[in-house]
Amino acid sequence: xxxxxxxxxxxxxxxxxxxxxxxxxxxxxxxxxxxxxxxxxxxxxxxxxxxxxxxxxxxxxxxxxxxxxxxxxxxxxxxxxxxxxxxxxxxxxxxxxxxxxxxxxxxxxxxxxxxxxxxxxxxxxxxxxxxxxxxxxxxxxxxxxxxxxxxxxxxxxxxxxxxxxxxxxxxxxxxxxxxxxxxxxxxxxxxxxxxxxxxxxxxxxxxx
Amino acid sequence: xxxxxxxxxxxxxxxxxxxxxxxxxxxxxxxxxxxxxxxxxxxxxxxxxxxxxxxxxxxxxxxxxxxxxxxxxxxxxxxxxxxxxxxxxxxxxxxxxxxxxxxxxxxxxxxxxxxxxxxxxxxxxxxxxxxxxxxxxxxxxxxxxxxxxxxxxxxxxxxxxxxxxxxxxxxxxxxxxxxxxxxxxxxxxxxxxxxxxxxxxxxxxxxxxxxxxxxxxxxxxxxxxxxxxxxxxxxxxxxxxxxxxxxxxxxxxxxxxxxxxxxxxxxxxxxxxxxxxxxxxxxxxxxxxxxxxxxxxxxx
Numbered sequence: 001x002x003x004x005x006x007x008x009x010x011x012x013x014x015x016x017x018x019x020x021x022x023x024x025x026x027x028x029x030x031x032x033x034x035x036x037x038x039x040x041x042x043x044x045x046x047x048x049x050x051x052x053x054x055x056x057x058x059x060x061x062x063x064x065x066x067x068x069x070x071x072x073x074x075x076x077x078x079x080x081x082x083x084x085x086x087x088x089x090x091x092x093x094x095x096x097x098x099x100x101x102x103x104x105x106x107x108x109x110x111x112x113x114x115x116x117x118x119x120x121x122x123x124x125x126x127x128x129x130x131x132x133x134x135x136x137x138x139x140x141x142x143x144x145x146x147x148x149x150x151x152x153x154x155x156x157x158x159x160x161x162x163x164x165x166x167x168x169x170x171x172x173x174x175x176x177x178x179x180x181x182x183x184x185x186x187x188x189x190x191x192x193x194x195x196x197x198x199x200x201x202x203x204x205x206x207x208x
Numbered sequence: 209x210x211x212x213x214x215x216x217x218x219x220x221x222x223x224x225x226x227x228x229x230x231x232x233x234x235x236x237x238x239x240x241x242x243x244x245x246x247x248x249x250x251x252x253x254x255x256x257x258x259x260x261x262x263x264x265x266x267x268x269x270x271x272x273x274x275x276x277x278x279x280x281x282x283x284x285x286x287x288x289x290x291x292x293x294x295x296x297x298x299x300x301x302x303x304x305x306x307x308x309x310x311x312x313x314x315x316x317x318x319x320x321x322x323x324x325x326x327x328x329x330x331x332x333x334x335x336x337x338x339x340x341x342x343x344x345x346x347x348x349x350x351x352x353x354x355x356x357x358x359x360x361x362x363x364x365x366x367x368x369x370x371x372x373x374x375x376x377x378x379x380x381x382x383x384x385x386x387x388x389x390x391x392x393x394x395x396x397x398x399x400x401x402x403x404x405x406x407x408x409x410x411x412x413x414x415x416x417x418x419x420x421x422x423x424x425x426x427x428x429x430x431x432x433x434x435x436x437x438x439x440x441x442x443x444x445x446x447x448x449x450x451x452x453x454x455x456x457x458x459x460x461x462x463x464x465x466x467x468x469x470x471x472x473x474x475x476x477x478x479x480x481x482x483x484x485x486x487x488x489x490x491x492x493x494x495x496x497x498x499x500x501x502x503x504x505x506x507x508x
Contacts, residue, residue, distance in 0.1 A: 009214040020221020023228035030232040030258065034347075037259045042421065045434070046455070049424035056427030062473070065428040069400070070442055071487035078256040078264075082233055089234050140227045142335070146350040149331045165220045169213065 018099040021174040024166060025093040025129060028136025029085050032204035037081035039203075044077045087196050092129050095181040096174050111176050114183045121194060122182040128197040128204075129178035130171070135204035137166035233258045261346035263360040265440065267485035271365055274497040280370035281306075284315065287366030288322055291358050295322065316342040316439075319363050324355035341438060360439065364485055367441040368495040371415040372461055374445060374481050375468075377498060379404045382478055382505035385491035391475055391508070400489035401444065401482030405505035408449050408477040412466040414459040415443055423454050429480075430472025433465055440487070446480035447472050447508060474508045 048068055055061040068076075102110070115123070141163040148155030229235040236252035243250035257264075272290045285302035288295055295301050301322070308318035308326070312333055320342060321329035328349065333340070335348035342363055346356045383391075383403035390397045414435060421442070422434035430447040437443065449469025459465055470477040483492040493499055 006214055009218050013214055013217065016218055016221045020217070020224045023221070023224035026228040026232050026234045027224060030228075030234070034259050034261070042456075045422045049422055049426070052426040052428065053424065056429075056472075062428055065426060069487075069489065070434075070444075070484045071489075074264075074487040075256070078259050081259055082255055085233060086237075093234070136224070136227075140223055142348065143227050143231065143350055144223065145335075146331070146348060149328060149349070152331075162220065162223055165216060166224070169217055170220055170224065 013101065017101060017170075017173070018097045018177075021096045021099060021170050021177065022093045024136040024140070024170050025096055025132055025174055026089055026136070027139050028132035028134070028204055029088045029093060029200065031135045031139040031207040032132060032200045033081050033085035033088070035203040035207045036084060036199060037078055040080045040084075041074065041077040044073050044080070048073055084196065084200065088128075088132075088200050091125065091193055091197060092132060092178065095125075096129075096177050098181065099173060099177040101173075107173070107176050111179055114179050121190065122185070123179075124194050124197055125182040126175050126179040128201040130175045131201040131204040133171035133174045134167070135207050137163055137171055138208050140166060231258070261343055261349070262354075262356040263343045263346050263440075265357050265360045265364070265486055267364060267440070267488060267490060268361050271368070271490075271494050273494070274369060277497045278369060283368075283370035284319060284362065284366030286369050287364070288319065288362040290365050291362045292323070314340065316340065316359075316363060317345060319359045319366070320345055320356070323359040323362065324349075328355075363439040364441060365495075367416065367437055367439045368483065368485055368490075368492075371437075371441070371443070371483070371492070371495060372413070373496070373500075374412050374415055374443075375404050375406055375410065375479060377500060379406050379410075379500060380505065381405075381500050381502045383508075384502065385489075385493065398489075401446075401480050402492060403505075403508060404479045404481060404500070406468045406477065406479055408467075408469050410468045410479075411464045412445050412448060412468050412479055414461060414463045414465050416441070416461045418443075418459055420453050420455055420457045420459060420465075423451050423457075426472065428473045430469065430474065431466070432472075435459060435465070440485055442484040442487075443492075444480075444482040444484070446482070447474045447478060472508070476505065478505065478508070480508050 052065045055064045141159040144162055145155045145159035148158060233255040236255055236258065239250045239252040268291060272286065274286060278286060282302045285298045285305055288301050289298045305318045305322060308321045309315050312318055312321060312329055314333065317329045317333050320332060332345035332348045336344040342360055349356065381402050382405040383399055385399060385402050387396055388399050416437045418435040418437040420433060421436045422432065425431050431451050433445045433448065433451055435443050445466055447469055448466040449471060450467040453459055453465045468477065468479045481492060483490055
């Protein structure tokens, strides 16, 4: 009976595994973007001050200074964080959907070969995927524990188990797929991709 | 190829999908798109509401007028009462908050305990860093708890009630908050703060502890300081002659942060003092028991 269930579940791994990994990365990206959002607000304030100084120099453009108030700046900062998160999702989470599972030993061998190629911007995606997956695993565990906060022992056990399972079973595959995807691309993600993923990867660590 | 732990993987993937589906803007985007395609209802929140762990809230529509001068320690109780009147009278709430703050070692955690329960606040305190703000505590909790938003509103109002005044109480208001005929540009416009008629060089003091978010100069606001006091409470001080603090500086309540002046678009020496709650300008006098007298004078 148990075997039959396992066999049936195995047959649909090709769909739930990529979806789960994609979701793991998306959760990690959001955790990181939430941290970035606070910093973006300060950056938006600086940019607004810069433009206010320019626009206020002429009477024609002076009304533009009053156009953007604190509310607009806060809205804009959150919108930037959202755009940042969705861009990172496009670079990290969506490619994970193309995961095609192989034997663990084969995956490890391929990963070693791909990682040994000359150091380039191609490594940015897998490196970011690693940090974001860790942040995602921690966020999922935190959510579980928070949901079971009235049952601290059960919550702690479930969260620790989920964290361990995600680190062991999903995060490495997400990184492998990211490495595979980055290597298969004709061009590296470029400086724009680095600008999107670099700060987000650091924020992912800060979100832990 | 032999699958590895398929049932465990299925459960882990389901957990990740649950987390992404309900707790990320990307999930909300997919849910909204699905609801649009299938013409069904969705519970997805607006995309930007997924940031700040539910603590980024607009100010409550009604803020109770204070009966008299309130010590800063009691201000939060008035904020909590304004959000939920069924919690008891402000003095009773203040006493409860005091005891909660002693147990939890944090005013923010006490506010959280008041609205979400002590067990929840203890849990959040254990999982947030030392001296956490409400946003840190909320991040340790499962999202979409309405009680967190209520605690955020209470802290915001409490913060506003506790604010000091940037100039001596004797300084008169030359232009109040609200719609008015603009003295320089003409036409009816919102005056987003209050103008306080004061001579050039008068010391301007921070109304509460905070971080300087902006210290800059432009032709409209003159030399301007924007101070973030946390919890969605932000104050601005415009038309100064000299700024005494810079971007990112921490300021203390009562600290001299600028000297008033007549810079920018102004009809004479005065201080434009503005209070923003949750990103919206509000009348700072709504949160004060004492109201300075008004007089004809310089404005912007």
